[in-house]
Amino acid sequence: MAERVTQEPDRQEREAQAATSAVPSAGSDGQPVALQTEAHGQKPAAGTREAIYDLDDVGVTYGSVPAVREVTFPIYQHEITALIGPSGCGKSTLIRCLNRMNDLIPAASVTGKVSYHGQNLYDDEIDPVQVRKHIGMVFQKPNPFPKTIYDNIAFGPRVLGMDGNMDEIVESALRRGALWDEVKDRLKTNAFGMSGGQQQRLCIARALATSPDVILMDEPCSALDPISTGRIEDLMLELKENYSIVIVTHNMQQAARVSDRTAFFIVDLKGEESHRIGHLVELSPTEKIFTNPDDQRTEDYVTGKFG
Amino acid sequence: MSAVPEAGLSRKVVERASSGQRTKDLMFRLALLFSVSVGFVVLAALVLDVMIDGASRVSLDFITSFPSRISPESTGVKSALIGTIYLMVLCAVFIVPVGVATAVYLEEYANRDSRLSRLIEVNIQNLAAVPSVVYGILGLAFIVRGPLGLGPVLLAGALTLGLLVLPVVIIVSREAIRAVPSSIREGSLALGATQWQTIWKQVLPGALPGIATGVILALSRAIGETAPLLVIGAATFARFNPEGITDRFTAMPLAIFEFISDADTEFRAAGAAAIIVLLALLVVMNAGAIFLRNRYERKW
Numbered sequence: 001m002a003e004r005v006t007q008e009p010d011r012q013e014r015e016a017q018a019a020t021s022a023v024p025s026a027g028s029d030g031q032p033v034a035l036q037t038e039a040h041g042q043k044p045a046a047g048t049r050e051a052i053y054d055l056d057d058v059g060v061t062y063g064s065v066p067a068v069r070e071v072t073f074p075i076y077q078h079e080i081t082a083l084i085g086p087s088g089c090g091k092s093t094l095i096r097c098l099n100r101m102n103d104l105i106p107a108a109s110v111t112g113k114v115s116y117h118g119q120n121l122y123d124d125e126i127d128p129v130q131v132r133k134h135i136g137m138v139f140q141k142p143n144p145f146p147k148t149i150y151d152n153i154a155f156g157p158r159v160l161g162m163d164g165n166m167d168e169i170v171e172s173a174l175r176r177g178a179l180w181d182e183v184k185d186r187l188k189t190n191a192f193g194m195s196g197g198q199q200q201r202l203c204i205a206r207a208l209a210t211s212p213d214v215i216l217m218d219e220p221c222s223a224l225d226p227i228s229t230g231r232i233e234d235l236m237l238e239l240k241e242n243y244s245i246v247i248v249t250h251n252m253q254q255a256a257r258v259s260d261r262t263a264f265f266i267v268d269l270k271g272e273e274s275h276r277i278g279h280l281v282e283l284s285p286t287e288k289i290f291t292n293p294d295d296q297r298t299e300d301y302v303t304g305k306f307g
Numbered sequence: 308m309s310a311v312p313e314a315g316l317s318r319k320v321v322e323r324a325s326s327g328q329r330t331k332d333l334m335f336r337l338a339l340l341f342s343v344s345v346g347f348v349v350l351a352a353l354v355l356d357v358m359i360d361g362a363s364r365v366s367l368d369f370i371t372s373f374p375s376r377i378s379p380e381s382t383g384v385k386s387a388l389i390g391t392i393y394l395m396v397l398c399a400v401f402i403v404p405v406g407v408a409t410a411v412y413l414e415e416y417a418n419r420d421s422r423l424s425r426l427i428e429v430n431i432q433n434l435a436a437v438p439s440v441v442y443g444i445l446g447l448a449f450i451v452r453g454p455l456g457l458g459p460v461l462l463a464g465a466l467t468l469g470l471l472v473l474p475v476v477i478i479v480s481r482e483a484i485r486a487v488p489s490s491i492r493e494g495s496l497a498l499g500a501t502q503w504q505t506i507w508k509q510v511l512p513g514a515l516p517g518i519a520t521g522v523i524l525a526l527s528r529a530i531g532e533t534a535p536l537l538v539i540g541a542a543t544f545a546r547f548n549p550e551g552i553t554d555r556f557t558a559m560p561l562a563i564f565e566f567i568s569d570a571d572t573e574f575r576a577a578g579a580a581a582i583i584v585l586l587a588l589l590v591v592m593n594a595g596a597i598f599l600r601n602r603y604e605r606k607w
Contacts, residue, residue: 136498159500
């Protein structure tokens with residue numbers, strides 16, 4: 001497995017992780033996907049991680065076209081969960097359910113339960129704006145606001161009416177985003193003047209400024225060169241100490257490098273209308289997915305037989 | 308060995324275009340050039356003619372004197388110029404909030420597939436093409452008389468002209484709002500901003516240069532409108548400035564109309580001079596719009 005972790009503490013942390021998380025999943029070897037939630041039931045008892053999300057039979061439909069169906073799995077705190085799979089398998093659609101960004105597409109409808117700390121995010125009384133205050137998101141293409149670096153970071157805290165010294169909030173967010181040293185002398189310049197990799201780290205820092213619990217990343221490195229990608233991966237490993245991260249990626253090596261747990265999705269051609277519907281094949285500790293997956297399709301995918 | 312026939316073949320493939328094709332190409336280009344020159348020559352002739360007739364009459368006195376019925380030498384456009392400026396300001400105050408709010412609703416809130424919003428959309432497109440005299444009749448019936456009953460005053464003129472150019476403002480503002488990429492909206496909403504905060508703090512600032520350009524271009528259309536003001540009963544000759552929004556008024560195109568239609572042909576030079584003043588005002592406004600567009604337009 002291609003390790004690209006530069007910091008020793010991270011490596012130790014990850015190895016410790018792999019050791020503990022391997023225990024329950026070993027018991028579920030060869031079991032169908034749905035049973036993974038039962039493994040989750042055993043998790044707290046095993047004294048490892050607490051689930052922040054619990055997806056229960058989640059499906060998304062655009063108009064009458066289903067995009068992804070019957071997804072059931074938990075997402076644990078202070079872990080990086082990677083969603084991988086071929087194009088059109090519904091990974092991005094699914095991650096956008098986790099902070100209700102799918103609401104922006106009028107035709108999209110979500111079935112099943114997306115529980116966040118035990119609360120179904122799709123309950124009627126839930127306000128999507130409140131959901132997004134707790135759950136940050138980083139997009140495929142860096143999308144800084146056409147404002148100064150400072151104002152990009154300060155935008156979130158300002159609209160949320162956060163108390164405190166804005167200069168300190170901005171500095172702390174930029175430090176957590178590993179960007180402070182590069183930009184501290186040009187906070188008042190336009191963010192469009194930054195490189196692509198810096199812009200993406202700015203977007204991460206911007207998400208951190210509002211102190212979310214979870215950070216969702218939808219292919220955050222797909223528009224970046226390998227060096228910028230490496231820096232963002234290092235940053236993710238640092239951030240998981242304090243945040244939970246869900247990342248959609250097309251890059252299997254990236255999933256292998258950074259994630260603790262990997263969910264593999266696949267797309268079925270269903271019916272005569274050839275609707276493409278994505279669904280979950282398996283969710284396991286990353287090491288298992290890449291070395292000894294339960295499902296033959298996972299193995300075929302990670303070894304490059306298709307996709 | 309085999310290279311020789313290949314070379315021969317390629318020489319055959321890349322033939323020169325036949326002379327007939329080249330002639331056609333040339334004819335087409337000439338036809339295009341002719342079409343371009345029609346517009347340009349007409350404009351140039353118009354400006355030149357007006358300049359010859361009126362350039363000698365344009366002076367500071369001309370724009371600071373009230374019109375006169377008896378002396379073509381000392382007549383001026385003071386009241387018309389002031390009236391036009393008031394009209395433009397009032398008109399902007401009316402069309403900017405209403406036009407931008409409509410555009411925001413249609414772009415950000417309305418369900419595009421609903422019957423109602425499609426009806427509104429088609430209506431706005433059609434309203435932009437309604438002849439201005441019809442707006443004048445509307446203004447006369449509803450603003451000057453009828454429900455509002457303001458009389459032929461500045462406010463009534465500004466509202467009538469505002470209605471006339473509102474569709475243009477809405478269409479241009481919608482385009483400017485649509486040009487703000489959805490990634491900006493997503494970025495803002497993902498941070499927990501409400502839809503209103505996203506519109507007010509991200510979308511509108513991003514669309515502002517486009518909106519401002521559109522408003523100026525709409526106003527420069529309104530500034531030259533004569534028919535609606537005549538229909539609502541604005542004065543064509545006034546030796547007083549409007550003092551408030553409920554005063555009677557005159558405007559530049561009306562002053563031109565008055566000068567040109569005077570039985571005394573001596574007034575025609577004054578008419579040409581007034582046209583020059585109006586054209587200068589238009590050039591300044593359009594230059595402002597171009598400046599705004601080039602200076603602030605964002606490449607996303």
